[in-house]
Amino acid sequence: MFEKVAANNNNNNINHQTFDVSVDVNQQEASKFFDDDGRPKRTGTVWTASAHIITAVIGSGVLSLAWAIAQLGWIAGPAVMILFSMVTYYTSTLLSACYRTGDPISGKRNYTYMEAIRSNLGGLKVKLCGLVQYLNLFGVAIGYTIASSISMMAIKRSNCFYKSGGKNPCKMNGNIYMISFGIVEIIFSQIPDFDQLWWLSIVASVMSFTYSLIGLALGIGKVVENKGVKGSLTGITVGTVSETKKVWRSFQALGDIAFAYSYSIILIEIQDTVKSPPSEAKTMKKATLVSVTVTTLFYMLCGCFGYAAFGDESPGNLLTGFGFYNPYWLLDIANAAIVIHLVGAYQVFTQPLFAFVEKNAAKRFPNSDFINKDIEVPIPGLKNPYKLNLFRSIWRTMFVITTTVISMLLPFFNGIVGLLGALGFWPLTVYFPVEMYISQHRIQKWSTKWMCLQMLSIACLIISIAAAAGSVAGVVNDLKSYKPFKTDY
Template sequence: MEMVDDDGLTRTGTVWTATTHAITAVIGSGVLALPWSVAQMGWVFGPLALVACAYVTYYTAILLCDCYRTPDPVKGRRNHTYMDVVRSCLGPRDVFICAIAQYVMLWGTMIGYTIVASTSMMSVERSNCVHKHGHGADCRASGNLYMIIFGVAEIVLSQCPSLEKVTFISVVAAVMSVAYSLIGLGLCAGKFASHRAARGTVSGVKVGGVGGVSATTKTWHSFQALGNIAFAYTYSMLLVEIQDTLKSSPPENQTMKRASLYGIGVTAIFYISLGCVGYAAFGNDAPGNVLTGFYEPFWLVDIANVAVLVHLVGAYQVYGQPIYAKYEEWLAKKWPHAGFIHKLYTVPLPFSKSHSFKFTLCKLLLRTVFVALTTLIAMMLPFFNAIMGLLGSVAFWPLTVYFPVTIYISQANVKRGERRWLALQGLSAVALLVSLLAAVGSVADIAQRLKHVALFKSEL
């Protein structure tokens, strides 16, 4: 018999379902840019950034786990979303700022995932072409059709009622993320072993000379690399929504802390390994998407890219469902009697007498329009690394550090001026600096690319 929680809802989530949601949310397209990111900063600052961002993400996640219920972390009132936590602990001004940062980040990630999904499909087409016709053949591929196909698939999946109802998709996505990370790591390890020496330098991509870049480009790319790494670990803006799927026994904060440890721990192992081994394999010539640097064995490269695609299909919904839930909740409160929003339609599913598809016209139409708009923007701006860096800069300080730290200070009554308060504020200041540098580097790179790339033209 299913237990009903104190708010009248039935929750079935466990540490393992939460871990799969966490891994699906954290291990995403950002992992593919890590060798390139390490290459921009070199053997000292690259690995250091990977370790530091992992620790900061885990530490602030632990702080946030205790704020799901307020004022008491075990018996207090539930906060169903990240913004609910901010509202309970801070106030309306912070809620507004949080809303902008969180939903821009979630939507931006969906745009980024559409770009990466098309890149993976283009990579499969190109690797098969090279294998069949040789490296001298013209094997360029266009991504617009693939973005449209991916968008249509997400329109269908967007009709799932809630995040809890996409657990199976999330489990499959988590498995796929581990699969392509392992394949990418294996391919990089094989390439590294083939030349029997670690490539790369202490300072990364060199300035000037043959094969070098200008000092300005080096600076922008280094800042952008920081954003890529920060984006790769971004997790806090979905933590509360994931925690809201958990059963209340044992206490949700205990379960979520374990899930965060497992999810971020697995992620950090993959990220540090792939970032460093990928840099050792390619050196300063590491590609922006590491899988595009391989053509053989073509079948294994294809499997990795298909795994990326399957993962992104599920991860897209993990990021999209909170957006759908928020604007549909607002519309329902704004027009409580509108049939367009509230009237439920039921369509029996073929080959199943016990299941049916239930929807409202609002849900069917608005989710479709939202995914279509997301796909259109991705087709306009297909800049993988620059988009990843910009997303990282948008999310890292406010969502991953500032709000969790500030909420925890309020929840735990940390006094201004005491040692713990100073340490937390120092962490927030450093994270702000990282976010600003990453934003500057990414915007500069996007501006530079727009001078040489036509809109709606994605090629590999």
Template sequence: MKKQESLSLEKGDAAQEFDDDGQTKRTGTWMSASAHIITAVVGSGVLSLTWCLAQLGWALGTFLLVVCAVISWYTCILLTNCYRSPHPVTGARNYNYMQAVKTNLGGRQYIFCAIAQYETLIGVSIGYTITSSISMGAIERSNCFQKHGHDKGCHALNRSYLLIFGCIQLVLSQLPNFHKLSFLSIIAAIMSFVYSTIGMGLSIAKIAGGGHPKTSIGMPPREDMSSKDKLWNIFCAIGDIAFAYGFTSILFEIQDTLKSSPPEHKVMKTATTVGISASTSFYMLCGLLGYAAFGNNAPGNYLTGFGFYDPFWLVDIANLCIVIHLLGAYQVVVQPFFAFVENWSRRKWPESRFVHKEYAIGYYKINLFRLIWRSTYVLLATLVAMMFPFFNAFLALIGSTTFWPLTVYFPIEMYIVQAKIRKYSFQWIWLRALSLVCLLVSSLAAAGSIRGLVVSVQTSKLFQSVS
């Protein structure tokens, strides 16, 4: 037996099974990483872009879509170099965003990062729950319109759909870790392309059918609201666009799925370029075509706001694809948070059978702590979504409060440290100036989104969200 083990080691079989950190050999490629990125990026954010264009007009709306895409791409490229420290090829792995911040910037920044990152992940999971319930309700309304005509209200109470989505996530949340999500991400990425394509097709059909709704090159005039309300909506729209590009909080988890050869940072740069390019193309087409179709009166969610009624079955397919996509995207964003809590608990209670013990049930392994903790999280997220089911304002709040720290500030600060950028050099000044501008814009967007939430809460009934 020892002789066989020796021969096995000499042939390198053991080395083929494990990576340099002793973990099971990673198998991810730029294609699987791109699928993860597209799944995380092309989420509920795409559905609000038509409304954003209606607040900003052709010029500013298009400009902000492109600028946010370029900034996100650039800072993510910087971030990929920080997966390993101190060198992007030979350094030790940083398995998540917080670990990278702690390694490069120290403890105080680590705490700030933890607050920003997990606010994002928690907020996005709640946002996805809201969006899915609205899409489920839209399917019911579409069938009602088909049966009774477009003049009937056909309003649907979203509460039951929020509970259905939450129940499905109770099951999916028991997937043990991020490395088991490749199949879910690929399905979700396909769904995002399908419903985005349907939305574009319906917009083109509506444009070709005539009507020519009023649009604006500059900021659209709003006779039905005050200048102050118009300004708040503009800030909220900026927050929605920022939300649409937020995936940096899980970039390291995605990069950690990649094979170690070729170097992870090179492969991740390719995946980031492909993922953001594909996502931006869909954003531009959906947002611009949707604005051309609906004009300045675009609904907050262009697939559930019923500017499109027919063919009703195609609208139903689009909304079903949204639900399927967000079922997967929800797991992509919450698995890092699950892992953080569970890893902390294992370190805190190393002798606890409740925390560590795995029970085999057929093919599956069940851990009681994981079962209870994850189920509790899903139930609480669903409860919050039922209490605050406000699509545009909620997405804007998440995007505005997390875009600057996670997408701009930390990537720039870590890159400056790791690349040893000389203080007051041109590159140092340029990077710090970019960070400052993004902070100012994010602050304005946050103010607009908070104001939007306050107004929505004042005019709604608790647990009585209606599509």
């Protein structure tokens, strides 16, 4: 009997060993296709992350930089731009370290900016972050709709000027162009997830380099044509504008430059597309360095050469300045590239907002087929059918329609850009990353490091308040001569 029990125990041991081996094999197979959180394997790299960041950063903001430098002058303009780039890079490295809570390799993932706040700070700050972040994303969608219509009008106007020999003022209404952009965005908004946008980001990045290079080339050409560099050390002179307007414009310029560097609101979402090892924080640190360096170089070149070309008369949108109507075909290429880029940038910024609303709707109504059920729609030429979700389609369509209508009501490019930059820069790019870093590393209150971080945060808060005030003043001034849906440009 003892021998029988021993034999049975041996058989059981063999069976357990076989079972354990099979589990290991299954786990190894699963790890090839899924990450540690059970989601499909992430495939993002330094270069795809950089493409996402460049798509988000080198947007319509680059076009207002010549105007911004014109308000600040040759000394303060470039200095402020370099300062913003350094602050953005530093705080972005702090923020990227918050993607995982605890261990940077195996800690719990935070899929969104709000989740990172919840894990590190909690309480009221989570709601405050969500409010600021998603309002800013909503505003960016409006800003990009306005910018795209300006570029489309510039194409039409340059061709009109060319045909009439400059005799026709070529005034037009931007509403039809905003509606056209909105229709395109309704279509692209049906792309379900952020990680499926990598190809659109790469196309958009190429377009951003295209129009930035053209703007740079035209600026250099204009400087050569003028046989000299325009502008002054202190910016636009009092007399050309009043003292009060000079101050407000200088403040608005800070907002324009801040907007040109705003991508922290989607940094965590971009980081969630990156594969590991190495740790996602290391990859994002490299991607941030590459992106901020490249964009700052482009910004300095485009902004400075634009100012050198036009001086005090630098236009709010570099490529729509009167001096650039020749060669008109090059202007058309540049503005077409802007429109294509903004199609992609709109999606990069709005996808986190889409995901937030859809996730919360699914959580609140888990049994609703309208919200949760996917309908498979076969598409000729594609291997996999498109998964149509009724709630997603309707809500995203309504979102695009809303941003388009608001853009038609407030088509003030510079004022809106400055206001968005001011409202988003301090809380999202500086305050929350600094506070999370202090909490994560348990930095003692009133220590030297704590004081330095708080001084950085307070300085950026003051800059943001000044920029917001200047931008509001600019929008109020524009509203004096504006009629909703009727004003032609």
